[in-house]
Amino acid sequence: MAWSLDSVYDRNKESPYTFYVPSKAVIDLLAVGDMVKLIFLSDEEHEEYCGERMWVEITQREGDAFVGTLANKPVYISSLQYGQEIRFTPEHICDTMYDDPESKAWDFYFDRKVVVSNDVLERREFNFMMRDEPENEQDTGWTIFSGYEDDGDNENSDNFQVISIGVILNIDDSIISFIHEEPLCAYERDFEKGIFVKVDDYDWESYLNG
Secondary structure, X not given: OOEEEOOHHHHHHHOOOOOOOOOHHHHHHXXXXXXXXXXXXXXXOOOOOOOEEEEEEEEEEEOXXXXXXEXXXXXXXXXXXXXXXXXEOHHHEEEEXXXXXXXXXXXXXXXXXXXXXXXXXXXXXXXXXXXXXXXXXXXXXXXXXXXXXXXXXXXXXXXXXXXXXXXXXXXXXXXXXXXXXXXXXXXXXXXXXXXXXXXXXXXXXXXXXX
């Protein structure tokens, strides 16, 4: 076989705040005739390829054992054909046609944005964060630093990106306890305790007038 099905459970474990997995309530609703989306991986090497998400129509179900037919024409996987029989389990289902009430929990993680330094994303580590007044509905007001940036880097906007807050939570979700705190506020990591602590003496006057 020149292809395989990806595990959405593994992907969600790696990125719990940005990779949606259908809830058990939705999986329990699935029946013959329903459409589900699976991620197909190719054993062949393709440039800039990380899997094809395609719809499969369920033709049989016995508990968690599903059989279906491929409802899309693959672009990269030559050994797969439209209408081909596919056997799968809930572990392979990344989406359905049903409205999932639990998916709303992901809306905040996807839609709300933070500003991060490039160094945070390169290191996958952050140790200082500050919250200014948000500029719009999507903006959280948070700016996040690794703590290793040079002063010159912080003065150059090219060294920062706007990303979904879920990406940061995938790195360290211990900040959930205070991400809704009202601005102006700042937190830094206490390396001895391994936790974030509030910076009560942060110089907001210099920041705001700088």
